[in-house]
Amino acid sequence: MAEPMGFFTDTTICIGCKACEVACKEWNQLPAANGGVNTLSGDSYDNTRRLDGLHWRHVKFVEQFTPDRSEGRWLLMSDVCKHCVQAGCLEVCPTGAIIRTEFDTVVIQSSACNGCRDCIGACPFGVIDINPVSGTAQKCTLCYDRLQAGMEPACSKACPTDSIQFGTIADLRQRAEARVGQLRGQGENRAQLYGADDRMLGGLNSFFLLIDRPEAYGLPPDPKMPSRNLAPGSLWATLGGILVGIAGLVSFRNRGNRP
Amino acid sequence: MSEVPSTLFTAAPHWRWLIVFYFFLGGIAGGAYLIAALIDLFGRPWDRPLARLGYLVAFPLTVVCGILLVVDLNRPLRFWHMLLASETLTPMIKWWSPMSVGAWALLLFGFFTLLSFVAALADDGWLRWPGLARLRPPGILGTIVVVLGGLLGFFIAGYTGVLLAVTNRPIWSDTSLIGLVFLISSASTGAAVLMLLARRRAVANAEGLHALERFDTLLLVLELLALVALVVSLGSLARLWLNTWGVLLVLGVVGVGIVAPLLLHRQARTSALAGASAAVLVLVGGFLLRVVIVLSSESV
Numbered sequence: 001m002a003e004p005m006g007f008f009t010d011t012t013i014c015i016g017c018k019a020c021e022v023a024c025k026e027w028n029q030l031p032a033a034n035g036g037v038n039t040l041s042g043d044s045y046d047n048t049r050r051l052d053g054l055h056w057r058h059v060k061f062v063e064q065f066t067p068d069r070s071e072g073r074w075l076l077m078s079d080v081c082k083h084c085v086q087a088g089c090l091e092v093c094p095t096g097a098i099i100r101t102e103f104d105t106v107v108i109q110s111s112a113c114n115g116c117r118d119c120i121g122a123c124p125f126g127v128i129d130i131n132p133v134s135g136t137a138q139k140c141t142l143c144y145d146r147l148q149a150g151m152e153p154a155c156s157k158a159c160p161t162d163s164i165q166f167g168t169i170a171d172l173r174q175r176a177e178a179r180v181g182q183l184r185g186q187g188e189n190r191a192q193l194y195g196a197d198d199r200m201l202g203g204l205n206s207f208f209l210l211i212d213r214p215e216a217y218g219l220p221p222d223p224k225m226p227s228r229n230l231a232p233g234s235l236w237a238t239l240g241g242i243l244v245g246i247a248g249l250v251s252f253r254n255r256g257n258r259p
Numbered sequence: 260m261s262e263v264p265s266t267l268f269t270a271a272p273h274w275r276w277l278i279v280f281y282f283f284l285g286g287i288a289g290g291a292y293l294i295a296a297l298i299d300l301f302g303r304p305w306d307r308p309l310a311r312l313g314y315l316v317a318f319p320l321t322v323v324c325g326i327l328l329v330v331d332l333n334r335p336l337r338f339w340h341m342l343l344a345s346e347t348l349t350p351m352i353k354w355w356s357p358m359s360v361g362a363w364a365l366l367l368f369g370f371f372t373l374l375s376f377v378a379a380l381a382d383d384g385w386l387r388w389p390g391l392a393r394l395r396p397p398g399i400l401g402t403i404v405v406v407l408g409g410l411l412g413f414f415i416a417g418y419t420g421v422l423l424a425v426t427n428r429p430i431w432s433d434t435s436l437i438g439l440v441f442l443i444s445s446a447s448t449g450a451a452v453l454m455l456l457a458r459r460r461a462v463a464n465a466e467g468l469h470a471l472e473r474f475d476t477l478l479l480v481l482e483l484l485a486l487v488a489l490v491v492s493l494g495s496l497a498r499l500w501l502n503t504w505g506v507l508l509v510l511g512v513v514g515v516g517i518v519a520p521l522l523l524h525r526q527a528r529t530s531a532l533a534g535a536s537a538a539v540l541v542l543v544g545g546f547l548l549r550v551v552i553v554l555s556s557e558s559v
Contacts, residue, residue, distance in 0.1 A: 008299050013382040051271075087426060094359035095340040114340045115333025118358045126270035135333040149376035211387050220265035227355055229424035237417040237438030243481055244413070245447045248297040251474035252306060 004104035005147060006083055006163055006205030007156060008172035010193070011217070014163040015078040016059055021048060023158035024057040027143065030183050031133060051079060053067050053131030057155050077208065078164055080157070081106065081127045081140035082195060085202030088177070088226045089119035089128055089139075097136075104169070104205055105142040111247040124223030131153060142206070147241055167207055169194075173197075176209055183211070195217060199226065264496055266429040271557045281324050282419045282549040283448070286441060287542075288320035289416030290449020292372060294474070300395045310380040312456050313449070314395075317412070318376035321369045323424050328365070342366065352386060357422035366478040378404075416449075417442030423552070430556040433496045436489040437552060444487055447478040448545035449530030450533030454491075458535055469528065474509040476524045477542065479517050486513065495555045504555035516544010 024030070033039075033054050041047050046061040058079045065072030083105045089097040090106055096114035098119060106120070108128070113136035120128045120137060131138040143153035151157075156166035164174060176193050183191035190211045195204025201223055214221050295313025298306050330340045337345070341362040344351045353359040376403065378394035380386045395401040420438030423431035431437065454471050481536060486508075490497050520537040527534030 010508035012529040039522060052270075054469050089315055090377070092356045092358065094351070094356050094362060095337075095351065096344050096353075112337075112340055112345045113334070115276065116331075116341070117333070118356070118422075118426070120270050121272035121274075121428045121431070124265065124269060126268055128335055129270060130273070170433060183420035186286070186553045200397060215263045216340065218268060220268035221262045222265045223268075224265065224427065226425045226427055226432065230355060230357070231437045233424040237421055239290050239438040239480075240417060240442040240485070241413045242506070244293070244478065245417075247446075247474055247477040247481070248294060249301055250304040251470045252294075252298050254301065254303045 002031070004101045004169040004205060005103070005142065005167065006169050006172060006207070007080065007142070007166055008176050008177075008196075008207060008209070009078055009080070009251070010163050010165070010209045011075065011077040012163075012183065012209060012211055013161045014059065014078055016045065016061060016074070016076040016160055017160060019061050019160060019225035020046075020057045020127075020159040020164055021055065021059060023154040024140070025055075027146070027154035028056065028141075030056065031130075032055050032100065042089055051081075051127050051139070052129035052137040053136075056080065058217060064212075064216070074078075075217060077210075079127075079218075080155070080161075080206055081142070082125055082201075082207070083140075083142055083187045083205035085198065085205065086225055088122040090125055092118045092122040092226055094118060101147075103142065103144070103147050104145075107141060107144050108137055108241070109137065110134050110136045122226045124220055124225075125157075140206075169203070172207075176207065176215075179209060183209075209231060264429065264433070266427055266432055266496070267559070269427045271428065271559070272426070274331075274553060274558070275557060277327050279332070279546075279549050279553050281327040282441070282553065283546050284320050284327070285324045285415050285543065286445030286549075287448045287452050288317045288324060288372065288444040289412040289414070292317035292375070292412035292449070293409050294449055294453060294471075296405045296412065297370055299405050300402070300532065302497070303466070303468075303505075305464060306470065306548070307382075309453060309457055309467045312453050312460070314375035314379035316371070316449075316452055316456070318369070318372040321372045321415075324387050325365060325369060326416070331445070333377065352395075357418055357425050361415075361418050361422060362552055364411055364418065364478075368408065368411040368415050371404060371411055375408055413442070416445030418554075419422070423556075428556050429496060429559045430470070430493065430499055430552070431484055433494070434489055434492040436485060436492055439509065440482065440485045440489055440548070441552075443478055443482045444545045445463055447482060447541055450475040450478065451541035451545070454538040455535060458531060468534070469543050472524050472527050472534065472537075475537075476521060479524075479541070483513065483517050499559060500551075500555060502549050503525065504558075508551045511547040512544050512551060515540055516547060520544070 048058045060077045062075035088107045096107045128139045152166050157163040180191045195207035216259045290312040295310035296308040329335045374394045381391035417438045420441035520540045523533045523537035
């Protein structure tokens with residue numbers, strides 16, 4: 001296996017240019033949504049709005065303004081599949097279409113997916129959706145095809161500020177720690193890493209530097225594996241089965257007294 | 260500052276009406292079969308016509324379930340990818356994924372319901388090959404078929420709730436009790452269908468019908484308790500039901516589907532209409548339960 005590879009996205013230097021979105025769409029040949037008809041969100045410069053089967057990168061525009069709008073700031077964050085070390089989508093996929101690659105990334109094989117959509121609800125981050133063209137679940141592949149050819153993913157290659165950095169996880173974590181230290185030294189005490197260590201789902205191979213709570217960026221504060229409910233859910237259902245069985249025996253059993 | 264629940268940051272898998280109908284009809288199939296199996300294995304010989312009804316219901320419904328699930332896929336022709344790995348053609352099963360296990364269980368349940376269906380037809384004299392009747396108890400072969408089919412019936416009746424829990428969606432994965440509620444409700448709706456058919460076809464004696472009524476009464480009480488526990492287990496997430504879904508849950512599922520049939524069951528011995536109405540309301544409630552559970556999370 002090659003070394004684990006991933007993204008480190010430093011949201012503090014994202015300028016919201018969406019070059020990553022465009023580069024992703026171009027390389028992965030993702031068509032425009034809605035037949036190319038422009039749909040504007042109407043309340044933000046963010047018209048992509050969410051990750052889905054046709055959008056594998058999404059630059060979030062988080063607007064934080066005081067009610068009188070005298071003070072405010074933009075939080076910009078290029079969102080993407082987190083390529084979790086413990087991946088909920090991969091765990092539930094009943095066709096085996098979702099695999100872990102030699103780069104420790106998570107890829108949906110479109111040729112095997114049958115569109116059951118279990119992975120969509122299993123993803124703790126809401127990253128996956130159906131691509132209406134293929135009829136299969138799709139998301140960022142961390143440019144698996146480019147990685148196999150020794151190339152860098154399209155989005156990080158296109159990023160003009162290096163907000164999206166690509167590299168080995170070990171190297172990226174070092175860079176991220178240094179950047180947090182630098183920001184804190186400059187007085188930005190809210191600087192924190194999201195998913196950079198193995199406490200969150202075994203580690204996110206695509207992790208982030210944030211300067212607010214994860215919720216502010218639309219990120220779950222405590223993402224979990226779907227299988228956390230497997231044992232308790234099965235035990236409760238089994239108990240239900242026993243109760244139903246007892247009710248059945250009580251009601252139907254042969255007492256030998258013919259009516 | 261209190262944390263926002265993490266399940267609210269996820270995306271809906273677009274499981275809508277086809278899935279609601281699958282959960283409902285699959286529940287009836289599993290419930291009807293497990294009741295039939297219980298009667299055949301432990302019940303009174305003169306209730307066997309009632310069990311035969313269960314087998315006659317279970318197989319066609321299971322076929323419909325399979326069709327619903329295939330049609331719901333975005334790539335229906337690839338339905339078999341759930342059973343065989345599409346590249347290697349080796350068996351595809353992940354015991355920790357309820358959908359994977361469920362696909363196999365539904366296939367096997369279809370097989371056993373077919374055997375029992377054929378046996379029921381042979382018992383009825385529709386199929387003139389007496390050997391087929393041995394696929395029903397008494398007798399070793401019939402007992403094996405009904406025990407395995409019955410266990411699968413229990414599984415089909417409840418696994419769908421566990422499948423919902425093994426996601427990261429709000430409501431579904433915020434409680435472990437949906438499987439419990441679905442299983443009880445499945446048995447109840449299965450009993451309701453048997454009650455209706457038994458009355459219509461006059462196959463069961465009064466004793467058999469009373470046993471079904473008694474069984475369903477127990478189940479409705481259990482279901483009510485389980486539903487209350489489910490709402491409590493949701494904690495702060497229960498606020499997601501402080502809207503039309505909650506009204507539908509309280510009035511439709513509990514009022515129409517549990518409380519009203521409980522009252523009507525008490526009069527069923529004297530009034531055939533009350534008995535039939537109770538069964539119909541149980542079916543309405545069982546359907547609405549799945550509507551609320553599935554679609555309320557889909558709409559978050």
